[in-house]
Amino acid sequence: MSTTIPIGPFHPVLEEPEYITLQVEGETVLSADIELGRIHRGMELLAEEKTFDQDVFLVERICGICSASHSWAATLAMEDIGGITIPDRARYLRTIVHELERLHSHMLWVGLAGHIIGYWTVFMWGWKYREPVLDALEAITGNRNNYAWYCPGGVRRDVPDEVWPPVLKSMDEFAEKTNLLIGAILNDPVILGRLKGVGILTKEDAIAYGTLGPTARGSGVDIDVRRDESYGAYDEVDWKVITQPDGDCLAVAVVRLLEMIEATKIIKQCIKNLPKGEIRSEVREIPRGEGIGHIEAPRGESFHFIRSNGTNMPVRHKMRAPTFLNIPSYRPRVKGETISDATLIFAVIDPCYSCTERMAAVDPGGKRIANGHDLIKLSHEKTEWLKKNL
Amino acid sequence: MDLTKWGFKKSLWVFHLNAGACNNCDIEVLDCLCPKFDIERFGMKLVGSLKHADVLLVSGSVPRKVVPDLIEAYEQVPQPAVVIAIGACACTGGIFKDGYNFAGPVDKHVPVAAYVPGCPPRPEAIIGAVVKLLGTL
Numbered sequence: 285m286s287t288t289i290p291i292g293p294f295h296p297v298l299e300e301p302e303y304i305t306l307q308v309e310g311e312t313v314l315s316a317d318i319e320l321g322r323i324h325r326g327m328e329l330l331a332e333e334k335t336f337d338q339d340v341f342l343v344e345r346i347c348g349i350c351s352a353s354h355s356w357a358a359t360l361a362m363e364d365i366g367g368i369t370i371p372d373r374a375r376y377l378r379t380i381v382h383e384l385e386r387l388h389s390h391m392l393w394v395g396l397a398g399h400i401i402g403y404w405t406v407f408m409w410g411w412k413y414r415e416p417v418l419d420a421l422e423a424i425t426g427n428r429n430n431y432a433w434y435c436p437g438g439v440r441r442d443v444p445d446e447v448w449p450p451v452l453k454s455m456d457e458f459a460e461k462t463n464l465l466i467g468a469i470l471n472d473p474v475i476l477g478r479l480k481g482v483g484i485l486t487k488e489d490a491i492a493y494g495t496l497g498p499t500a501r502g503s504g505v506d507i508d509v510r511r512d513e514s515y516g517a518y519d520e521v522d523w524k525v526i527t528q529p530d531g532d533c534l535a536v537a538v539v540r541l542l543e544m545i546e547a548t549k550i551i552k553q554c555i556k557n558l559p560k561g562e563i564r565s566e567v568r569e570i571p572r573g574e575g576i577g578h579i580e581a582p583r584g585e586s587f588h589f590i591r592s593n594g595t596n597m598p599v600r601h602k603m604r605a606p607t608f609l610n611i612p613s614y615r616p617r618v619k620g621e622t623i624s625d626a627t628l629i630f631a632v633i634d635p636c637y638s639c640t641e642r643m644a645a646v647d648p649g650g651k652r653i654a655n656g657h658d659l660i661k662l663s664h665e666k667t668e669w670l671k672k673n674l
Numbered sequence: 675m676d677l678t679k680w681g682f683k684k685s686l687w688v689f690h691l692n693a694g695a696c697n698n699c700d701i702e703v704l705d706c707l708c709p710k711f712d713i714e715r716f717g718m719k720l721v722g723s724l725k726h727a728d729v730l731l732v733s734g735s736v737p738r739k740v741v742p743d744l745i746e747a748y749e750q751v752p753q754p755a756v757v758i759a760i761g762a763c764a765c766t767g768g769i770f771k772d773g774y775n776f777a778g779p780v781d782k783h784v785p786v787a788a789y790v791p792g793c794p795p796r797p798e799a800i801i802g803a804v805v806k807l808l809g810t811l
Contacts, residue, residue: 293743294724299700300692301740322740323694326773333772345769348698348794392701395708411708429698429794638696 286314289623293322300637304630311622316614316630324641331601336362336570339598340435343588346603347639348429349392352385353581354603354639355434357588360515360577362436365592366570371562374438379516380554381425381433382579383547387458388417389582390540390547393634394465397537400628401478406469413461416454423447438564448555459548466541479534483617483629486531493613496606497584498543499633502536504529509580516579521553533632540634569596581606583634605639679754679811682728685717686804689727689751693744693780695734698794699761703731711797716805724750729804732786735763735770736778748784756787758803765789 286309293301303319327346331339343358344351356378363370391414398406418428424443425431433439469475485495490503500507508525510518526542528535572594578587584606591600610633618629690703706713707720721727724747736744748757759780762768767779780786790803 293740294691294747299690299697299704301694301743322737322743323692323696323734324737324739324775325694325735325770326775330770330773342769345696345698345793348696348701351698408709411705412710415705415708415710428796429701636697638694 285309300635302635302637306618306623306626308623311624313618313621313623313626316618316626318611318614320611320637320641322641323638328601328603331603332598335596336436336592336598339601341432343601343603344430344432347605347636349389349636350385350581350583350586350605350639351430352382352433353579353586354588354605355431356382356516357577357579357581357586358590358601358603359434359436360579361575361588361590362567362570362577364575364577365573365590366436366567366575368437368565368567370438370565372559373561374563374565376517376554376558377424377439377443377563378434379518379521380551381421381431381439382516383550383554384417384421384424386547386582387544387551388414388421389634390544391417391462393540393631394469394537397628397631400631401475403475406465406475409465413458413465416458420451420454423451435564436570437567438562440564442563448558452552452555455548455551459545462541462544462548466538469537469541476534478625478628479537480532482533482625483621483632484530484532485613485617487529489613489616490531493616494609495584495613495633496609497580497582498536498539499584499610499613501525501527502539503531507585509578509585513578517554518550520557521550523550533628536632569594583607583636583639584610586639605636607633607636607640611635611640682754682811683808685719686728686808687719687721687726688713688729688731688804689721689724690731691733691744691747693732693734693740693764693778694737695761695763699733699764702794702797703733703760703800705797706800711801713801713804716801716808718804725752727751728755730755730757730784731760731800732757732780732784733760733764734778734780735767735773735776736780736783737773737775738777739775741777741783744780744783756807757784758788758790758807759786760790760800761795762791762793765791768793 286307289306291304293303301322305317307314340355343354346354391410395407395410422428425433485503487504490500490505506527523546526539570592574591576589587604589602590598593599759765764780770776788803788807
């Protein structure tokens, strides 16, 4: 006989409210279901009520951890509509901030994973090593999170040269500490016992579920927007895409740890080759048209679509964050595992529900029938219908 | 000063509640625990159960769906308890106050003892707010 275990909505494991139900028989998990919607803030409709300049600062607040990714994807979409080319210095500065964000996001995940398996030392270490990255971001952009760094046409402020030597030094130290952490994690029999062979997502499943980012690369799917459709300065620096074949929790952890080393390499090369010159090309207006921008956020591909009708506000701003596609991969992962491993499996994709929560009503045929705009339209139509028929 | 308030001065146990925040305030709350800021030197500790908590740190703009959960969570905390609103969204609604799903801010639903503005507030500001609040008890 199966039992249902409810988890949430407020619980100490993940920061965000979500409600997970586990169907278990004895210790074995049969299936899992997840109910979201507690962080739905109506982001897409809000974006359509703001000007293009304001929009970038709104999408930054979709998720606090990927704030550079979303704002870069949105500015890329705007530049795509207008056919705007940005100065070389701005491309490099954008890349540096984006990679610093990847460093702090991955280190945050390593800490949380340590906390989940009961290793407070890993949590404390990870979060201690993360602080110099936040200090570097503060020195460059002026804020620890929500950088307000990207704007259509370039970046918002120039960085004086004296900022870079301390950043370079802290990158060296960070790489050293990360290597230490990699050694400590991969040589610890208890951590290996908790991660190895747990929550396997096969390559076929990873492709079938459409997973992205480190989740897909941990299952041997070789995708990375930074290489496949290069943007920023990624095609001018030397780095490689990390993949692991196994698909278990350890593989995903290794992908994230090695990616941090790659990110420090990218940052160091960008700082050394940073061109001089303008930081922002002038943008007079966004013409009529449609544009897309997609970039590799720390969790996978972030996708933004903007439609403009020639005014200073978008008529449609569609956002899709990587967690949206990664969440369904819980199901094949958690099946047949024990309850004690379930929390780790829920955390292994590095879920970010605030990125994910868009409104999309689905009818049983699987056809999407409504988004926020359509629902308001439906509501207006019902009022009209009532007016006529009452 | 009664006994419970005297107990508050020595060691506050904190529960962190995300009511529709973007993670930013939440990672800054967790940052308070890490070695650089180390909130435990004030006797404060992040706890995993509402029943153990003296302080609720609430972040987020409180979308409609989270309202019953927030009220229920507040009612589960043993009284006396204080609520601190963390971040611009929790204090006023911030950039989301015109959204159709906005049902906040936090003080519309539960009594709030202290507000920490900022997007996100720095860990120093969060620690400072809690320490100031201790002084007024």
